[in-house]
Amino acid sequence: MMLLLQAVGQNTLATIAGLGDFATFATRAIAATPATRQLGRRWIRAVHEQGVRCVPVVTIVGLFTGLVLGLQGYYVLTRFGSAGALGTFVSLTLTRELAPVLGALMIIGQAGSAIAAEIGIHRNSEQIDALTTMGIDPLGYLVTPRLLASLIVFPVLTVAFTLVGLAGGYLSGSALLGLDAGVYWSAVHSAVQYTDVRECLLKALIFGAIAIVICCHSGFTTHRRIGVSGSRAVSVSTTRGVVLASIATLAADYLITSFLV
């Protein structure tokens, strides 16, 4: 019993310490913004790394999500004689939930893993220590541009995901299954309100910031992985970053939705 209590206590303390460390890391990355040199150049590179490279995966997943939503929605709504509401179903499902969440998960899978691995390698090969000895803030150099890029990239790609998803819904619902295109797009137009778009963009913004900082933090703390070192530690950091960022995205989605609905 004592051992169990001790284990619970130790894990609780470690979790609290980890959260504190993460909060400090995020705060320092934000605070480093004014002092970071050539931030614009590094920001553009980060936008390319997170944004441009993720366009194919986000649009492909968006298209198939829309296709499936159109297909499933059409058959379900037809049962109730409401096939005309397909546009409403697809647009609200995408805008309120699927586009920000799936879009974020795709970016985490592609860009977040790359960021965690790259920073992990920087840590392993003492490049982060080298920055420190050169008088360069490693957080400002490695994390701040990526964090700032995520604030643009995630909302923009979420919008792209939504638009492509809507097109996918149109393809399966109208082009393949015969629903009138005017009915579909009219339902889309009337269903989506300003508050839905705001919720969508707010979620994307928050998911982006949380996910990218988690991936950066995971790579940055590669040297703290217990029981592994070298390339194995980078691998563990990458996996950890992607898993934690994905879980955090879903948890944040629930919290934001419960506050906004």
Add this chain to the structure above:
Amino acid sequence: MTVAPLPPILKVTSLRKHFGEHVVLASVSLTLPRGSIISVLGRSGTGKSVFLKCLAGLLKPDAGEVRYEMGLLEGFGQRCSYLFQGNALFDSLTALENVALPLEQTTRLRPRDIAQAAGDALKSLGLDEFKDYFPAQLSGGMQKRLALARALVTRPELVLFDEPTAGLDPPARNTVFEMIVRYRQKFDFTALVVTHDISEALAASDRVALLEEGRIYFEGTPAEFAASDDCIVRSFNDNIVTLPTGLDK
């Protein structure tokens, strides 16, 4: 008339560092005269690199003081440089970009001046033809020179060398120490070299310190080190097979 000796550029007093139960540095005290090359020798695992990392602020000592002539550690990056055992070059940046990095990030120089200074640093180390190469495309010795170019581009007053000859063959090791001596004269910095290459260190250094059991066990000139009849110092001297030639302090 006597000339007053230059003040020490670095004074370390009673530095202590432990990891868990293991005391790596028990109490290290060392003074670095300005303009000198001082080598810290010791067996593998005696805490030489830990000592250097404490000096650079990469590790926080448990006790003791590290006092630079120009103040405390805050200005380390502006006045001092650190040459890492594995070079710590940015593998996704070219040679020129690696050397330009500290200038880009810590000075207000114009891009044209930065490119000029970085190019000059590469040229002085014989790497100007390789400025567009990535570190992985260079040999071990060239990577070491590139790391030295990056360390020297900010014109530091003190350079810390962590095992600068690790992983190099004997001729290349000799070349690295020659390089330290030559560029110390050219750029007028003070060098603290942590190494276990005894013969090269004795030939290139002005002073030698032996780190043993977490303390500076011996400190003196290379001649005093070589002549010492202390059994621990002698155990190091007995490992010297050949002294390199061509080193001119």
